[in-house]
Amino acid sequence: MKDMVGNKFMKLKNELHIGKNDIIAMGLMLLALLILMQYRTYRPFLDESDNFLGGKILSRGGVIYKDYISQHMPGMYYIVGIIVKLGFTEIQEIRTCFYLLIFLSWIVMYFRYKNIFSLWIIPTFVFMYLSMFSISKGHTLLAEQIEIIAFMVIMCELFLFFKTKKLKLSSTIFISISTWLAIVCAMTAVWTIFFMALIFIIIYIEQLKSSENKKNIMNEIIRTSVIIAIPFIIWMVYLLKTNSVEEWFYQAYKFNQEVYGKYVNFSGIFKTVIAPFFGYGSMIWKAIQQLTVSLYSSVIILVYVVVNILFCIEMSRKGKIYGILMFVTIIAMGNRSFGIWSSDENMHATPYLAMTGFMLAYLLFEVWNVRKVTIIMLTFLMVVPITSALNEVSEYNNNIKYVETSDTAKYINALTKKNEKIFLVGFNEYNDYNAYNRMPATRLVHIHPWFMEEFQQDVINDLEKNKTRVIVNAEDMDIWGYKYVDYAASLRNYILQNYTQIGKSEANVWVRNDYYEKAFEKLNYDNNMIVPNNEELKGITSINGKRVSECFVPKVKKLVKISTYITINGDIRDGYYMVDLYSQKDKKCIYSSVVPISGIVDGWQMFELDDVKVTPGNKYEVRISVAGVSETCNVNIGVIKNNASLKTKINNKLINQDLALRVYGK
Numbered sequence: 024m025k026d027m028v029g030n031k032f033m034k035l036k037n038e039l040h041i042g043k044n045d046i047i048a049m050g051l052m053l054l055a056l057l058i059l060m061q062y063r064t065y066r067p068f069l070d071e072s073d074n075f076l077g078g079k080i081l082s083r084g085g086v087i088y089k090d091y092i093s094q095h096m097p098g099m100y101y102i103v104g105i106i107v108k109l110g111f112t113e114i115q116e117i118r119t120c121f122y123l124l125i126f127l128s129w130i131v132m133y134f135r136y137k138n139i140f141s142l143w144i145i146p147t148f149v150f151m152y153l154s155m156f157s158i159s160k161g162h163t164l165l166a167e168q169i170e171i172i173a174f175m176v177i178m179c180e181l182f183l184f185f186k187t188k189k190l191k192l193s194s195t196i197f198i199s200i201s202t203w204l205a206i207v208c209a210m211t212a213v214w215t216i217f218f219m220a221l222i223f224i225i226i227y228i229e230q231l232k233s234s235e236n237k238k239n240i241m242n243e244i245i246r247t248s249v250i251i252a253i254p255f256i257i258w259m260v261y262l263l264k265t266n267s268v269e270e271w272f273y274q275a276y277k278f279n280q281e282v283y284g285k286y287v288n289f290s291g292i293f294k295t296v297i298a299p300f301f302g303y304g305s306m307i308w309k310a311i312q313q314l315t316v317s318l319y320s321s322v323i324i325l326v327y328v329v330v331n332i333l334f335c336i337e338m339s340r341k342g343k344i345y346g347i348l349m350f351v352t353i354i355a356m357g358n359r360s361f362g363i364w365s366s367d368e369n370m371h372a373t374p375y376l377a378m379t380g381f382m383l384a385y386l387l388f389e390v391w392n393v394r395k396v397t398i399i400m401l402t403f404l405m406v407v408p409i410t411s412a413l414n415e416v417s418e419y420n421n422n423i424k425y426v427e428t429s430d431t432a433k434y435i436n437a438l439t440k441k442n443e444k445i446f447l448v449g450f451n452e453y454n455d456y457n458a459y460n461r462m463p464a465t466r467l468v469h470i471h472p473w474f475m476e477e478f479q480q481d482v483i484n485d486l487e488k489n490k491t492r493v494i495v496n497a498e499d500m501d502i503w504g505y506k507y508v509d510y511a512a513s514l515r516n517y518i519l520q521n522y523t524q525i526g527k528s529e530a531n532v533w534v535r536n537d538y539y540e541k542a543f544e545k546l547n548y549d550n551n552m553i554v555p556n557n558e559e560l561k562g563i564t565s566i567n568g569k570r571v572s573e574c575f576v577p578k579v580k581k582l583v584k585i586s587t588y589i590t591i592n593g594d595i596r597d598g599y600y601m602v603d604l605y606s607q608k609d610k611k612c613i614y615s616s617v618v619p620i621s622g623i624v625d626g627w628q629m630f631e632l633d634d635v636k637v638t639p640g641n642k643y644e645v646r647i648s649v650a651g652v653s654e655t656c657n658v659n660i661g662v663i664k665n666n667a668s669l670k671t672k673i674n675n676k677l678i679n680q681d682l683a684l685r686v687y688g689k
Contacts, residue, residue: 044142048133051146055153056126062162063118067455069469070095070370071163075117075457076468078103088270092467092478094283096275098208099166114457121164128172135197136179139186141388144381148175151380155323160370166208167373173205173212174356174378177219184226185341190243195250203254210275214355215374222348283473286503299354306357327379334382337390353379430530431495435459438493438525438534438542446486448507448518449497449531464491470514472505483517492538494522497531498611523610533610574607574644579688582635586685587647591624593656601650602630607642620652627685637688645686 067075073095080091081104087097106120133145152171155161161168180194180201190198205212230240262268310324331353339346357375387393436459439445444464447456456463465485467478486494496518500507508515522533525542534542585602598620606613614635630647637643649658 045134045137048137048142048146049130052126052129052133052149055129055146055149056122058153059122059125059162060119063115063122065118065162067114067457068160068163068165068370069455070165072455072457073469074099074103074164074166075114076463078105078117079107079112079457079462082107086265086267088267088274089265090466092274092474092481094274094279094474096166096207096210097271098169098204099164101207102169103164118164121168125168125172132172132175132179136183139179139183140385144384144388147384147387148377148381151383152377155373155376155380161373161377163370165370165373167370169208170205170212170215170374171377173201173208174215174219174374175381176201177205177216178378178381181219181222184223188226188230190223190247192246192250195247198247199251199254202251203258206255207258210279211358214358215352218348218352218355222345222352225342225344225348278477282476286473299358303354303357327376327383330379330383330386333386334379337386431532432459434525434530434532435461435493435495438532443493444489444491446491446494448511448514449495449500464489464494470500470507470511471502472510475511475514479511479514482514486517486521490535492535493542494518494533495531496522496524496533519610524605524612574642575686576640576642577637577686577688578639580637580639582632582637582686582688584629584631584687585645585647586627586629586687587660588626589624589628589649590626590659591620591649591652591656594653595620595624595656596653598652598656599650600628600630601646601648603646604632604635605644605646606637607644608638613637613643620649 073093077087077091077093077095077097077100081087081100085091087093087100091100093100102121102124103117106117109120111117111120129145129149133142136145152161176197180190180198183194184190202216205216227240227244231237234240259268262271306324307328310321314321331350335346335350335353337346338349353375356378357372435445439461441460442462445456445459445461446464447468448470456468465482467474467482467485470482498508498515518533522535523539524531524533525539582604585604589600591598600616600618600620602614602616602618603612604614605611614632616630618630647660649660652658
């Protein structure tokens with residue numbers, strides 16, 4: 024058995040012509056994979072979370088654009104959907120599968136193209152790709168990563184075509200799959216594909232002019248065109264079958280041009296094509312300006328611009344038109360990323376950065392053949408991503424699973440079940456259903472200003488239809504200077520009328536009014552999450568002695584301090600008081616404070632309120648609790664020794680004067 028396996032391995036090795044250098048190259052790519060794996064537990068980026076969520080909905084039988092409103096092309100949803108359908112549902116599992124897919128593409132490219140040019144080009148490209156993570160979010164599961172693979176394959180096939188002057192069936196299949204993947208993941212990839220296709224077409228035209236066997240060339244052109252069209256035909260049949268052609272065209276194309284384009288200033292076909300050329304110059308200028316701020320990133324960008332020019336000069340040796348078209352192709356790869364360039368972060372530039380890395384590798388190994396310099400550069404490129412990855416691992420404590428630990432997550436976990444439908448209004452950290460293991464209650468999950476222009480009423484209708492119990496409502500959300508309270512006024516009014524904030528104000532968790540009572544029952548008081556709220560409350564209520572709540576109606580316009588009687592016996596290290604003041608009318612917290620516990624606690628504790636403004640006659644609620652102390656602590660809040668009277672008394676200067684909870688106003 025052992026001999027049989029060994030023989031099969033040797034046979035495969037001989038077929039692939041695996042030599043010593045191949046093993047070294049694969050080892051380098053395996054090292055790159057291991058580096059990539061260190062990022063699997065990273066907090067998801069907003070666009071990446073969108074891909075996770077769309078894929079999950081697709082895997083459950085949903086239809087993109089009908090059951091999940093999106094301005095993006097569906098390719099990444101398809102990829103994630105397949106991964107989730109295979110049983111990998113956690114963030115780190117999906118990322119791991121995606122990283123393995125990228126690694127597999129490296130291996131395939133290496134063995135397919137190692138005889139076209141130096142076998143060190145692909146490994147060098149891989150580490151150039153890793154070295155850009157500080158700028159490009161290259162570790163995330165985004166369409167740009169698929170674009171890189173697709174562009175690389177087409178570029179390598181172009182060099183093979185230059186060499187053989189013929190597109191074999193295998194080349195046509197690789198180009199077909201890559202073209203479809205690039206476009207179905209990002210519509211802007213059309214321009215890159217178009218300009219690269221022009222190079223192929225010009226080569227064919229030159230062949231038709233000089234060749235006597237024009238029939239064979241035409242047959243090859245027809246065959247290539249048909250094979251490239253096949254994936255698109257199959258995809259269009261799928262869209263027709265799911266009755267989503269109209270929705271796809273509007274959301275992925277028309278909406279971007281007519282609505283979203285107004286916010287990023289690139290609406291219209293003309294601007295979409297021309298803007299990258301102006302943006303390329305802007306990128307260069309910004310990199311120069313930020314040399315003193317982001318030296319590494321800025322120098323890399325400027326070096327890459329030089330590489331672009333040198334690579335195009337090299338291409339022009341095959342024909343001036345090829346050099347010109349290649350430069351246009353490079354610009355198209357960057358698309359609108361150049362116009363919004365930042366030396367610190369630019370995910371949309373990932374294809375440009377990665378492909379320029381390939382161009383540098385090509386120049387080093389194929390044109391200049393500078394071995395010593397290349398080895399030094401490779402070593403440097405390996406050190407940068409490895410060091411960065413190790414730093415990230417240290418920061419994330421090498422968790423094997425991404426875990427959301429925010430207060431918002433704690434409330435959501437306590438109030439809802441896994442995969443329950445919730446609704447999130449927020450940006451980045453708040454807008455992440457995946458981190459909470461919950462599903463969206465609305466078909467639209469991104470409450471951004473451009474979406475609210477078209478789909479605000481759809482969101483309200485979905486919330487009403489699903490009777491969504493728990494939402495996260497970050498009222499201070501601001502996107503590019505547009506305030507949520509302004510651009511989503513109708514949605515906000517619906518939330519204010521039908522939901523009430525619960526728990527810490529900074530958690531932004533709200534529950535539906537008819538779920539409010541049960542929500543408090545569900546919360547785990549041992550985790551010191553919230554204090555009770557009972558509008559029928561006349562006096563002070565103490566829950567397990569660890570928290571107190573009281574509703575009152577002030578006759579003053581400002582509250583200056585709160586005091587209550589607290590006794591704590593036991594270990595109070597890392598303990599703290601949580602003091603919150605809620606407006607029952609506005610259904611929100613108007614004051615919140617966290618005060619460390621220190622010294623012996625047995626008596627009245629005073630909490631300054633910094634002149635909190637209130638409206639006389641409106642109902643307010645004070646909530647005070649103790650958290651962070653040892654579970655063995657004996658805690659009593661709001662209970663005076665000898666069971667003092669809890670009768671309510673209110674006057675202009677001192678509210679609840681005779682009680683264990685005192686609110687002072689002026």
